[in-house]
Amino acid sequence: MKSVRQNKLAAILFILPASLLFFTIIIMPIFMSGYYSFLGWDGINQPTFIGIGNYIELFTSQVAGFPKSLLNALILAFLSVFIQLPLSLGLALLLSRGVKGEKFFVAVFFMPVLISTVVIGQLWLKIYNPEYGIVNVALNSLGLEKYTRTWLGEQDTALIAVFIPIIWQYVGYHMLLMYAGIKSIPTEIREAAKVEGATEGQIDRYIIIPMLKPIIRVCVIFAVTGSLKAFDLIYVLTRGGPAKATEVPSTLMVSMIFDRNRYGFGSAIAIMIIALCFFFALAIKRAFGTEED
Amino acid sequence: MDKEIKAVANEFHTPTKAIVRKKIKFSSILTYTVLGIWAAVNIFPLYWMFTFSLKSNKEIFGDNIIGLPKEWLFSNYKNALTKGNMALYMLNSAIVTGITIILTLIIASMATYALTRLVWKGRKTVNNIIMLGLTIPIHAAILPVYLILDKLKMLNSYQALIIPYTAFGLAMSIMICNGFIVNIPKELDEAACIDGCSVYGIFFRIILPLMKPALSTVAIFTFLSCWNELMFANILIDDAKYRTISVGIQTLSGTHTTEWGPIGAALVIATFPTLILYSFMSTKIQKSLTAGAVKG
Incomplete structure (x- = not known):
């Protein structure tokens, strides 16, 4: 058996396809992005090494708009943690x-998670449509004409209009994680508390939620890193517009690289997204304390 | 028996119990109201999509905005599939998704076997590196992947999507398989070995058949992430011949801005495979999509 387990050729054959793919499509590109982020490069002319120039521009240039996009992502993260997760x-x-x-309710609540973000985005485009969309039609029929707007086209409503579907779509995902967590708590605990005279609310507040802490931590991490990476729905609904009102780091990165050929600057954004995801994941882990591990 | 029932009945009539009962009733009404409202919020967009996919503009834009279609216009579907090219985009998505699933299953199960059952130097390190892949946002690799595929003259082909999709699904797939294979007793391998099975025989005849539940989880997870993927499909494919369904819908809605019926039909067509699958195996799908979080 030992000689079978230590068969070197077999080990190489079995791990090779995975490591080859992983190396060329994930590891190497991350390092390439890191290198590109120090270049001034339009993809056509010879790249020039500009040190941390891109990163300085990232945080100081209002025109390029990274601080604004980061702020939007953080607002989304905040709303996810304080509205989506409690819901x-x-x-x-x-x-x-x-x-x-x-079972029916669980299945229905989870459904939006499965449906393509493009489909959901297209549906919400129609819901928000200024002339025929359900929102404005409903407002008109209730006699609230003055509240109708071009939801996705106006500076002050676009951001919230884009965030609503993003938050809505993943409520079911977090709900399922938490629901599975609650189900794994032994029913005896709940019954014992009931016998002692605790109300449902008290049981939730003092027993279930504290026991759910590890799962809530995972949900918070997912909600925050997911917000930092958000792309699909924003791309479908507004492409970051109007006038950058709904720009987030991912949409800014794609438009910098593929619309404006700013390869170096776009790569710097990519690196910032990775760094921020790691930073927030660690910070949240730390904030929740380690006592339960 | 009778006495007991009477006793219970008596207890029910005492005032305190009645109050408690009323309270419970009220709170359960509240519970169902909340759940019902949220269910409606989740179902309504889909209901609306199904109905407007069968309506004419006249109905969608005024006559009959949220009701069932008065006249069922199946021509919207015909338009979406032929004029809107949805049939081709569906086929492309099916090819890309299908091949990605097969490759992911093969490569991930092989890697899992090497990482958990075979003994070699550096396997812990390799495992850790792959697990790091769980936290890396795939968007961050888009430019280098684009440039690499461009160098290899592979942009605008099925491989342009299949290769990155497979690579990005690997970390999660290997994690799911790892979590499963530890529960397959090693004694089975040993018994097979004694019976003369080679290292390859153990993999193909013992491990692979036993891993089926984990592999179906991986398949579902891969299906959904490929079928719905937008960013890579949008950037790596330019040629309409290889366009997948999510980008196809975007194109269609860009060209049919004033005609909602065919767009609705396209949305239904794109969602249909997912919903069919979900109606047959909802619990399995729910588990597949949350599998990544259990260990996270």
Whole structure:
């Protein structure tokens, strides 16, 4: 058996395809992005080494708009953590109290997660359509004409209009994670608390939620890093417009690289996205404390 | 027996119990209201999509905005599939997704076998590096991947998507397989070995058949991420011949801005495979998509 396990040729054959792919499509590109981020390069002319020039421009140039895009991503992260997650938690708690049609509700709540963001984006484009969209039609029929707007086209409403579908889509995802977590808590604990006279609300507040902390931590990490990476829905709904009102780092990166041929600057944004994701993941882990590990 | 029932009935009639019961009733009404509202918020966009995919502009834009279609216009579907090229985009997506799933299953299960069952120097390091891939946002590699594929003259082909999709799915797939293979007792390998199975025989005859549940999880997860992917499909494919469904919808909605019916039909067509799959195996799909978070 030992000689079979230590078969070197077999080990190489089995791991080779994965490591080859992983190296050429993930590891190497990350380092290439890191290198490009120090270049002034338009993809056509010879690149020039400009040190941290791109990073300085990233944080100081208002025209390039990175600070604004980062702020938007952070607002999204904030809304995800303080609106999306509490909503998910509330639904998970309600569902796990044992309601009729539990499975049905779980299935329905999870559905938006499965549907392509392009489809969801196109649907919301129609929902927000200024002339025929459901939002404005509903406002008109309620006699609230003065509140109708070009939701995605106006500076002050575009950002929130884009965030609503993003937050809505993933409520079900977090709900399911939390729901599965609650279900794995032994029912005896809940029953014992009931016998002692605790109400449902008290059980949730003092028993379930504290026991759910590791899962809530995962959800917070996903919500924050997901917000930093957000791309699809914003790209479909506004492409970062109007006038950069809804720009986030990913959309800015793509438009810098592929519309404006700023390869070096775009790569600097890519590196910042990776760095920020790692930073926030670690910071959140730290903030939640390590006592439960 | 009778006595007991009477006792219970009596208890129900005492005032305190009645109050408690009323409270419970009220709170459960509240619970169902909240759940019902959220369910409606989730179902409505889909319902709306299905209905407007069968309507004429006249109905969508005024006569009948949220009702069922008065006249079922299946011609919208015909338009989307032929004039809108959705049939071709579907086929392209099916080819890319299908091959990616097959490659991912083969490569990830092989890697898992090497990482968990075979003994070689550096396997811990390789495993750690691959697991790091879980946290790296794929968007960050888009430019180098674009340049590499350009150098290899592979932009505008099925491979242009299949290769990156497979690579980016690997970390998650290997993690799912790793979590599963540890529960397959090593004694099985040993028994097979004693019976004369080679290292390859153990993989193909023992491990692979037993890994089926993990592999189906990986397949579902890969299907959804490829079928719905937008950024890479948009950037790496320029030629309409290889365009996948998510980019196809974008193109269609760009050219049919005033005709909503065919766009709705295209959206339904794109969503249909997912919903069919979901209606048959909702629990399995829910587990597949959250598998990554369990260890995260």
